[in-house]
Amino acid sequence: IYDTDGNPRLVINKAYRKLSPMGRITPKGKDAITTLPLALIKPYLSFEQAINSDTIKEKPYILGANENTKTQTIDHILYVKGNLKRHQAYAIYHKGAPYTDPNTGEELASRASYVGMARAFRTGDAANGEPASVRVESVKREIKQGDFLLPAMEGQMLPVYFEMHRPEQPMQGQVIASPREMKEFSTMDVVVLNLGSEQQVKVGHVLDIERQSPKVIDSARGPRYTEDSSRLEKLVSATSELFGSETDEDSVTWKMPAEKVGEMIIFKVYDKVSYALITKNQHPIRIGDLAVIH
Incomplete structure (x- = not known):
């Protein structure tokens, strides 16, 4: 645009509007999937196992130590019934109480808690009564006679990411226990379910938590x-x-209906049980509450 003297002028064209980058808030739908905080579940991925009791009986286990003490510590030598690989690192686990199905009484698995790490320097020969030998490299809890060994990384691999989604088929189970042995739970607490790979449960499945209303x-x-x-x-x-x-x-x-009281994400799956992280709850979650997808 030019003025009356022919000089160019700079003016604002009101037909155009200046735009700047800005954030946009989009409300979540009721089926939005919560992200999974790996830092919270890492201890359970690394230090908690749910293993069949018959499988535990087949594993190498600690007979004793080079010193008759109740608490084994770093650099102590442990003698093991079983044949080990020299220089292989082994995680030591303590067998805990079994996880049982509240409806059938069936023993689903045994809780196995990580207690320490050791490295083998004698392979052993169980058939001829010669124990294998390991040296303790780290201790998390008291190591006891009868504790069993697994190769260091077995059952301890941390997934790169979790693909979280709702199961495609209906399923129903129950909260049967807690690794921390609590009776009530809230958001970011871990619980154990009587659902496993045999029921088509997968890592990343998002389930509703429901409570049966009283009759x-x-x-x-x-x-x-x-x-x-x-x-x-x-x-x-x-x-x-x-x-x-x-x-x-x-x-x-x-018989009254069951009502939704929260949500959970499955992060570790075994044959008949699984570990889940509570991501939402309107009321305290309890043992016996339902884990469902309709």
């Missing part, structure tokens, strides 16, 4: 929770469930 017996006295009902009402309720029909038209048992 109500509705009789002539009015509705009451099962624990507040009389022995006769409980007997009638149990008989009704057993035979699939109501034995007393004046007493009806109402």
Whole structure:
């Protein structure tokens, strides 16, 4: 644009608008997948195992040490029943209480807690009664007679990343335990489920946590929770469930729905159990709560 004297002028063209880079906030949908903080689960990836009891019986185990002490420490020599590879590093585990299915009583796996690391310098010959020998290189907890050995990296590999997604098929399990032996859990706590690879569970699966609402017996006295009902009402309720029909038209048992109380991500899977990290919870999560996908 030029003025009356023919000189060029700089003016603002209001038909154009200057744009600058800026952030944009997009609300998450209800099915948004939470990221998995690896720093929180690394101790469980590295130091926790859930191993079949029969498998543990086949592993080399500690017979004793070169000193009769209760606590073995760095540089102590341990004698092992089993044939080891010379110069191989071995992780030492303590067998803990079994994980059992609350519905069937089946032993699903045994908890195995990492207690130390040792390196073999004698291979041993179990068939001829000659123990293998290892030297302790690090100790996390007390090493005891009977503790078993695994090659150092077996079951301890940290995934490069987790591909998090919802399972394609419905599934239902339960929270059966906690590595920290707690009774109630919250966000970023780790729990153990009675679901494993046999139930098509995979690392990265995102499951809902649901809690079964308590049953109500509705009789002539009015509705009451099962624990507040009389022995006769409980007997009638149990008989009704057993035979699939109501034995007393004046007493009806109402089975209430389960309600969602949180979410979890599976990060370690075995044959019949898995470890999961709680990522959301509206109420304290408890043993017995359901892990489901409908």
